[in-house]
Amino acid sequence: MKRRNAIGLGTAGIAAAGAGFAAGRFWPATSEAAALDPNAEAIAFYGAHQAGILTPAQDRLHFAAFEVITADRDELIALLQAWTVAAARMCGGDYAGPGGAAGGDYYAPPDDTGEAQGLPASGLTLTIGFGPTLFTDADGVDRFGIADRLPEALRELPPFALDALDPAVSGGDLCVQACANDPQVAVHAIRNLARIGFGTVSQRWSQLGFGRTSSTSTAQSTPRNLMGFKDGTANLKAEDGDLLEKHLWVGADDGADWLTGGSYLVTRRIRMRVETWDRTTLAEQEEIFGRDKSEGAPLGATGEFDEPDFEAEADGVPVIAAKAHIRLAHPTMNGDARMLRRGYSFVDGSDNLGRLDAGLFFIAYQRDPEAGFIPVQRSLSENDVLNEYIEHTSSAIFACPPGVRDEDDWWGRALFT
Numbered sequence: 001m002k003r004r005n006a007i008g009l010g011t012a013g014i015a016a017a018g019a020g021f022a023a024g025r026f027w028p029a030t031s032e033a034a035a036l037d038p039n040a041e042a043i044a045f046y047g048a049h050q051a052g053i054l055t056p057a058q059d060r061l062h063f064a065a066f067e068v069i070t071a072d073r074d075e076l077i078a079l080l081q082a083w084t085v086a087a088a089r090m091c092g093g094d095y096a097g098p099g100g101a102a103g104g105d106y107y108a109p110p111d112d113t114g115e116a117q118g119l120p121a122s123g124l125t126l127t128i129g130f131g132p133t134l135f136t137d138a139d140g141v142d143r144f145g146i147a148d149r150l151p152e153a154l155r156e157l158p159p160f161a162l163d164a165l166d167p168a169v170s171g172g173d174l175c176v177q178a179c180a181n182d183p184q185v186a187v188h189a190i191r192n193l194a195r196i197g198f199g200t201v202s203q204r205w206s207q208l209g210f211g212r213t214s215s216t217s218t219a220q221s222t223p224r225n226l227m228g229f230k231d232g233t234a235n236l237k238a239e240d241g242d243l244l245e246k247h248l249w250v251g252a253d254d255g256a257d258w259l260t261g262g263s264y265l266v267t268r269r270i271r272m273r274v275e276t277w278d279r280t281t282l283a284e285q286e287e288i289f290g291r292d293k294s295e296g297a298p299l300g301a302t303g304e305f306d307e308p309d310f311e312a313e314a315d316g317v318p319v320i321a322a323k324a325h326i327r328l329a330h331p332t333m334n335g336d337a338r339m340l341r342r343g344y345s346f347v348d349g350s351d352n353l354g355r356l357d358a359g360l361f362f363i364a365y366q367r368d369p370e371a372g373f374i375p376v377q378r379s380l381s382e383n384d385v386l387n388e389y390i391e392h393t394s395s396a397i398f399a400c401p402p403g404v405r406d407e408d409d410w411w412g413r414a415l416f417t
Helices: 011-016 032-036 073-091 183-196 242-247 282-289 325-329 373-383 385-389
Strands: 060-068 125-130 174-180 201-212 263-272 344-350 356-366 390-400
Touching: 060 183, 060 356, 073 125, 073 183, 174 183, 174 263, 174 390, 183 201, 282 325, 282 385, 325 373, 373 385, 385 390
Parallel strands: none
Antiparallel strands: 060 174, 060 201, 125 174, 125 390, 201 344, 263 356, 263 390, 344 356
16 A cells, blocks of 8 residues: 555554644655655645745646536535645645545545655645636526625626637636646646535536746746747736735735635636747747747847837837737736736647647736736737737636635635635
8 A cells, every 4th residue: 555655554544634634744744756856845735825826837737617516505615625625635745535545445436546646746736716606606596695705806807809718618616726847746636626526516627738838936937838939027926025915915905805815816728820820930920929039038128027118119110019919918008907927838639620729828816807917908809919820718717715724724714604
């Protein structure tokens, strides 16, 4: 019998592991893998804010949206409590349940699906969010007695020009974002939460991502999207201090006490027409983004983080075009709208014409979508030349509560108490 890190678990260990189980109790504080690779280490699950927001962006993503298929408030609360316990365990590098993959009742389903056996925590973070339909469903029914606690800012996003959204892969009552430095660890986490939720929730849609496209810390280099460009360098970073209070975290005076210290999450699946893009000249590509493709510097500048000069001209023509992506998305052009981005690239095979189904799974956190994502996306959807090469196919918004304080706390406790 093996634990996640090859540690034996006897009946005494199983008996000790209850709802208040402290993740980390039955495996080494630092595994050999974690000692050799910092990316294998565990990230603290408990805290004032949920991990997976300001956490330096990991390399892999498994994002899932769920529908609640029960109308029983107590069942939903019990699920959120069970999910919290399992999430804390898995983020610490342990199995989802005390019996592990092979340590429980031999004639019952295991407490863990087992595919992460032998793997370290790999920087796993799990972040939960609540969608507008959790408060009142599509028919306006208040299933769980929380309609009066719906935050004003948690509204379905308005339609944007050129949207081609598929309702089947949009929205959701609940979401869980799993980020890790090992894809198997991220997939394992979502798979086990879905297993625990069987009969209470059903998975509405999910998205795998790789190769983070954003940096959430100044310690991280800015990665490139599948078009080969660096993007979003002017967005929030973990080191931005007062800007985080202003633009990222929901405040006590924002009208939803249970959400204080949380944030609003917007996701968009953006398919890139890479075959067309790959036949576009370098000059046009750089003009569309408004950046140098090699260094990521704004046109006319030399460094990636140089402030773009939107007034600069060459031969009477703006150096950064009027409809360049960098200009239309920049905070100075959108009432100082700022977000914390942590999106990922995706490649979901090919379509029936042999074209890659690939692009960007956009993820952004903000204090208020009306002041963050919405004005920027409205500007881009109406004017960005990049729209000739992309298509928005999925959209969702969620309210992510503050962090879990300790072992007696659970995801969403303030909302349901």
